[in-house]
Amino acid sequence: MDFKLLQKVKVVSTDHLDETLLEIMKTENYQRPLFVMDHFLSQVEIVQDVQTELKANGIEYAVFDKVVSDPPTSVVDAGVTAFKEHKADSIIAIGGGSSIDVARGINIVRVNGGKISGYVDPQAAIKPCPGLISVPTTSGTGSEMSNALVVTDEASKQKLAILADDAVSEYAVLNPDLLLSLPKNMTIATGLDAFSHAAEGYLSKLASPVTDAICEKVVFLLYNYLPRAVKNGADREARERVMVAATLAGWMLNNAGTNVGHSMAHVLGSKYHIVHGEAVAYALPGVLRFVGPVMPHKVREIGQILGAVYPENAPEEQTTLIAERTYKDFRDQILGLHPFSDYKISHEELATNAEAVAHERFAGNTPREVTVDAAEILLASYGKQ
Incomplete structure (x- = not known):
């Protein structure tokens, strides 16, 4: 069973x-x-x-x-x-x-x-x-x-x-x-890592209605408390709630897994020394767009928890785009993650890793097949604001 x-x-x-x-x-x-x-x-x-x-x-x-x-x-x-x-x-x-x-x-x-x-x-x-x-x-x-x-x-x-x-x-x-003394940049990176665990698990082939409910709660907790922890590291209530969210997200790793977002982070992180939490955060918008055609309702839900407002009867392509933009706003404006361009890695260079990404073990959890061509598309948008 x-x-x-x-x-x-x-x-x-x-x-x-x-x-x-x-x-x-x-x-x-x-x-x-x-x-x-x-x-x-x-x-x-x-x-x-x-x-x-x-x-x-x-x-x-x-x-x-x-x-x-x-x-x-x-x-x-x-x-x-x-x-x-x-x-x-x-x-x-x-x-x-x-x-x-x-x-x-x-x-x-x-x-x-x-x-x-x-x-x-x-x-x-x-x-x-x-x-x-x-x-x-x-x-x-x-x-x-x-x-x-x-x-x-x-x-x-x-x-x-x-x-x-x-x-x-x-x-x-x-x-x-x-x-309480965790630096601001580490608070942002580790919090976004937990967010990616929940979001990728939510958008995984291994997800179930039970894991979905927990992943949704993790996203909710991080949206509401991570900005407070970033603004004031001594906010003990915020720290505790973010810690609980991260622990629940870690639990979901065992039950729902991650997907190609972590594949990109593992391949690029080890090769270019990108901080892991930042690496998955730069990858997530592309994952939302890639998964959107097969899980539009779930992508929409992530955006909605983050405060996205959708026009009535908006087509799925539009709701996916709005969810992606809402996540980027949360990541870049509300939390203040520094831009990927700070790493000074060209997207031409990133594209050379497409085959490694396509064959990384967690890519198989993605609800669409991650071919080498698909990996190239994902890498082309990696980290873009």
Whole structure:
């Protein structure tokens, strides 16, 4: 039976991160966690408070703080070594998508053996991987709920996507205090990443009426609260609502997937070092236009949630165009995403990636076939305002 709504992760929303993580350790009888994060986070007071609380209660922890953006496979391999050296029994991943992806990769390899690159093959068996506690510090990737991880192959510079339903987090712990100092540009990029997860899932072949309802709510939350978080990062209510939206959007990754928008982001992001949340945001208008002929009602609904006003009896081509323009206004004017031209990449150069986009694994979720010609058309409009 093809289930359309599975949720294996225990989600906790807390105002006291140290007490909550200690309670999880005691509940699950974990005694030797490995913290996985980047070096900056290891110096953050909230994180240090967590470690102090654990140590005071007899929990022996170790820290692996070698995570970098777009993590290469070698970082996962190094993390596995750190896990084994500490004789760890669990992982506390604190950070954005990179940290949680690395932690998930470590958890897969420590249970199943081998190297993380060996699990790119969808046929590679992955046994259940307990013990991952994910604490997001951005509101975008949804990695705390996702069954996916993305690492970079150092030789080819390509991003490798690994899907593993049995390697999702055991716990996702949400604490908005970790986001209050998130810079404005990261707030915009990560928020738009969450928006794309919901919008692409809504426009995916894997979507169902149940996932549609959740994706619609995610779009609603981000439309109403992300601008507030961008304007005032200390707005705790806005941060919390955006964090919830991102977590729900991450859940939808497992159930509705993404589509060619993420294919473009994965291919172009790894090659040209485009920030992932920005990369999917530049791609989404083209996705709306491409999917419009087969899902006009859904494209229209996205625009309507964003405040689009449609003329009475407007043809589907017009409502799709209005929805696309309304999203661009939200992205560029209300939130203030910087223009793609800042990356100084010509569209002639982008077009050279059409074949890679057409064959990227998530393109297959798109409700229209993404041929090389179609990918060229999508890339021709990529990032245009």
